[in-house]
Amino acid sequence: MGKCRDLLSPQPNPLLLTVRDIRNRYHFWKTTHVLNKMSSTELSSLICLLGTLSISEYGHPQTSSYTHPRASQMQASTFAPHWAFIEEIVGDKHRLRYSLLPSDHYWLMRAYLVQSREHLQNDPSKARQMLTKVEKQYFSLCATTSDPDVYVSFFDALAASPPALVHQFATSLLKALHTSRYGDETNPDAFFHLVLRCGNQLSGALKEELLHAVGAHVARTAKVPFSLATGGSELAPPDIDLLVAALASALFSPGGAAAEQPAIRWSIAVASRLFNPDSVIKTTIDVRWNYVLLLALARTRATDGAGQVIPPAYDPVQQAAVVEWRTVCVLAAMENLFRSTESGGASLGDDVVRGFSQVVRRVWREWTTVHPSVAPPRTLLVTRIICASFLRLGGQLKDKALVEVCRDFCVAAGLWSVRETRPETETGLQLLASEQLYASLVCGTFFERALVDLMVYTNRMHVLRSAVDTAIVRYSRTDPEHAQELVAWARSRAVQPSDTVVAAVGVALAKHGISGFLDRYLNDALLGPELRAKVVSVHLQMYMRYGRRFLDPADVVERMKPFFVLAAQLQTPNPLLRRLRGVLLTLVQHQCAPKVVKIVEDVSGHHSLWFSALFYTRILRALLEHRQFRLAQRTLSLCSSKHPENAERWTSLVLFKLHRVRAKRIVFRLMGHSRLSRNALMALVRSRARRSDPIKATSRTTSLWMEDTHSWRQTVHALVLKGRFVAAKQLFSAVRDRASPSIRTSIGNTILHGYILRRSVSNRRRAEMVVNTYREFKEQYGFVPDHVTVNILLKAQLRCTEDVDALMARQLFDVLIRRGYPTGSGAAMTDHGMPDPPPFGMQASPVETVIVGQLELPKVGTPLQYKSHVRPLYKMFVTAFYQRGDVAAGRKVVGIMKALEAQGWGSSRRV
Structure with a gap:
């Protein structure tokens, strides 16, 4: 209990426990009736730690008033949902008659919120019950705290609730807008959330009350005198998102905090013309609601939102504000759409591009035709940001005419002019130059011509260099070879x-698989050692991943000496050295062992600390595994001289391996020149006495048993248990023509499953061997996969805890359910033609495929058997969920299995 107290205390403590250790200790204290020795504060601290791990990701723990500071030091495997454990601890606090602290109410509310989302699709009545519990915890918190996290969690719960609770959501938000907590950051998010998802379900009176609350704040903010800070430096590069944030700040943020925004005066002027109750027309509730709908779309990548077309206003001043508001929102929404398209790897069709181009041109025409006498007071920064956004969209749409018109407008409007006595006049110039250069390049202008055109407008070298850098970085994402040409042209x-x-x-x-330019960057004198090491490290990582397909091993060996010379120039060479040591082990696999040993000898002579005892152990094992026995003996002499304390262990390692492969001459020579302890020698003798010879000749075995299929399977199983996979494959190849498809599948499954059981091999390597062997069987042996094969592939994938986290495991389980695996909550596929609903409610993609390694999981058309196929697979998922700390998911799968067995699925039932 003392270790747990030290872990929960805010004081620095090197001791760390996993959630599994904490759970085991907690249940032990509970069963031995000593849980009452922990105070209410200590239990609440444990709840905070579990809650923080449930909502955070490894390396990026969330911080708030209710999170635990120790979460940033926890292991990666502990970052998983622990809501069931949290509810258990809260129940124990009730049983011990401890009062609940505000943090307990908060995390209990979050736990109920997760449960309501899980039941929203499958059991709406249970979801409503959970929402009632969420509301109870929310009201308990409102009486004691005003923390923003409380309100945003509650608003999210109501927004995701059935339509019957939308009115309650809007009423609660309206109360929050009228309180002193109006300036909280949660209110804009909740308000725009309501506008996007629930706007059509609100009455006109409720919309008017919400707009009146917003307008009252705009009126108060417009009367506050603002003093904008002067200076050309900014915390972040300005873009169209800055204007969107300024508009939202004009509606919600208090004047003192919003005055720090560079574009706040412009945003308040625009918002005052549209939302101030003294200046708007009383009959334009729906129109003003569409203003906030446009802003909501501009703040998010969502494309769903219903509203009416905004009609033109009769007042030219108000119409100018409408155009300004609409321009900024449309530009931001389209930029968000293009960002999401680029990140998703999708491409837009020609018809869609032409439609977007027409929209942008219309918005440009409306914005540029507003007379300056009625336009809102724009600063130079605001105008530059808007024009830069038009240039960016024109380049993405490859609309050369729009780019040229916008470029001429920037010249006519004097956007390139800078006053030396006023540094703020340079703000936004860098963004404008970057967007113009990139748009010109994308539209087909040659680099030198585009750069000369830009030099005509500005001669500030740092602006030109930043524009060139931006263009090169953007091209490197899609066409790195062209980006390299831009570097040469710029120089x-x-x-x-x-x-x-x-x-x-x-x-x-x-990263794009191009390795021919490595020497250029390795010998670039203009790059510092750290940057050259970064480029080299990525090339070596790609070589370790793709091998000969990326780089020729002979070329890598020739470059190893310059790589180590580069490492000697670094202040912190350890990251590059780790990569180089891994490459040396990879080169042993690629038949370059003699040169690798020579490199190790040369480098260790100059830098003895660069190779640790662990590296020597790994290279010895790699040499022995690839039957480089004399090189292993040579390396043994080297590493024994560097680390004498490990000499006996390494000698025993080499002797045991040589003894197993019957290299008697080298064994006797090595034993004559090595000093081994009596225990090591006796272990060697005992291993020789215990060793039983496996089956020596596969061909002799095949000719002995002829057509006995049972003996084939038994022999393959024996070979796999001995680790003789090559011999097992030889037997499989010898009998495949005479074996039926079912026998071939059975023998192939035995070999595939044997790779999963291999020792001294990482889980990722096991998965690679399983995938490669499956591909080999399917292409060469006529192997037909069945449901057992699918289970083997999934087992290999689920064992890789580094590649598959708890969320991915949930998504994988839902995909299998949508493929037809039963859950017990609905009808089978044979009854209604539709699969059971997924238990975790993960969103389905249009084309759902399961990738194991680089292989798509096969779809099997034969019926599923519960005992042979379904139950083993579900047990694997239960184990996988518990390994990742997702106890709730593991218990849900166990509940599914119990429900299926209660329905009679265990009696040889097929799906």
Whole structure:
């Protein structure tokens, strides 16, 4: 209990426990009736820690008033949902008659919120019950705290609730808008959330009350005198999102905090014309609601939202504000759409591009035709941001005419002018230059011509260099070879790109599978050692992943000496050295062992600390595994001289391996020159006495049993248990023509499952061997997969805890359910033709495929048997969920199995 108290205390403590250790200790204290020795505060601290781990990701723990500071030090496996454990602890606090603290109410509310979302699709009545519990915890918190996290969680719960609770959601939000907590950051998110998802379900009176609350705040904010800070430096580069944030700040943020925004005066002027109750027309409730709908769409990537077309206003001043508001919102919404399209890897059709181009041109025409006498007071920064957004969209749509018109407008409007005495006049110039150069390049203008055109407008070298850097970085994401050409052209025009950008191009080339330019970056004198090491490290990582398909091992061996010379120039060479040590082990697998040993000898002579005892152990095992026995003996002499304390252990390792492969001459020579302890020698003798010879000749076994299929399977099983997979494959190849498809499948499954049981091999390597062997069987042996094969592939994938986290395991289980696996909650596929609903409610993709390694999981058309196929698979998922700390998911799968067995699925029932 003392260790748990030390873990929960805010004081620095090197001791860390996993959630499994905490759960085991907690249940032990509970069964031995000593849980009352923990105070209410300590139990609440444990709840905070579990709650923080439930909502955070490894490396990025969330912080708030209710999170635990120790979460940032926890292991990666502990970051998983622990809601069931939290509810158990809260129940124990009730049983011990401890009062609940505000943090307990908060995390209990979050737990009920997760349960309501899980039951929303499958059991709406249970979801409503959970929402009632959420509301109870919310009201308990409102009486004691005003923390924003409380309100945003409750608003999210109501927004995701059935339509009957939408009115309650809007009423609660309206109360929050009228309280002193109006300036909280949660109110804009909740308000725009309501506008996007529930706007059609609100009455006109409720909309008017919400708009009146917003308008009252705009009226108060407009009367506050603002003093904008002067200076050309900004915390972040300005873009169209800055204007969207300024508009939202004008509606919600208090004047003192919003005054720090560079564009707040412009946003308040626009909002005052549209939302101030003294200046708007009383009959325009729906129109004003569409203003906030446009802003909500601009703040998110969502594309769902219903509203009416905004009619033109009769007042020219108000119409100018409408155009300004609509322009910013449409530009931001379209940029968000293009960002989501690029991140998803999708491409837009020609018809869609032409439609977007027409929309942008219309918005441009409306914005530029507003007379300056009625336009809102724009600062130079605001105008530059809007024009830069038009240039960006014109480049993405490849609309050269729009780009040229916008470029001429920037010249006519004096957007390139900068006053030396006023540094704020340079704000936004860098964004404008970057967007113009990139748009010109995308539209087909040659680089030198586009750069000269930009030099005509501005001669500030840092602006030109930033524009070139931006263009190069954007091209490196899609066409790194062209980005490399831009680097050469820029250098020829005396516009030197930054070293970081040049290195980013080298990294992008490697990630796109292009390795022919490695020497150029390795010998680039303009790049510092750290950046060259970064490029080299990525190239080596790609070589370790793809091998000969990326780089020739002979070329890698030739470059190893320059790589180690580069490592000697680094202040912190350990990251590059780790990569180089891994490459040396990979080169042993690629038949370069003699040169690898020579490199190790040379490098260890100059830098003895670069190779640890663990590396020597791994290279010895790699040499022995690839039957490089004399090189292993040579390496043994080297590493024994560097680390004498491990000499006996390494000698025993080499002797045991040589003894197993019957290399008697080298064994006797090594034993004559090595000093081994009596225990090591006796272990060697005992292993020789215990050793039983496996089956020596596969062909002799095949000819002995002829057509006995049972003996085939039994022999393959024996070979797999001995680890002789090559011999097992030889037997499979010898009998495949005479074996039926079912026998071939059975023998192949035995070999595939044997790879999963291999020791001293990482889970990721086991999965790779299973996938490669399956692909080999399918292409060469006529192997037909069945449901057992699917289970083996999934078992190999689920064992890789580093690649498959708890969320991915839930998604994988839902995909299998949608493929036809039963859950017991609905009808079978044979009854109604539809699968059972997924238990975890993960969103389905249009084309659902399961990828194991680089292989798509096969779909089997034969019927499922519960005992042979379904139950083993579900047990694997239960184990996988518990390994990842997702106890709730594991219990849900156990409940599914119990429900299926209660329905009679265990009696040889088929799906």
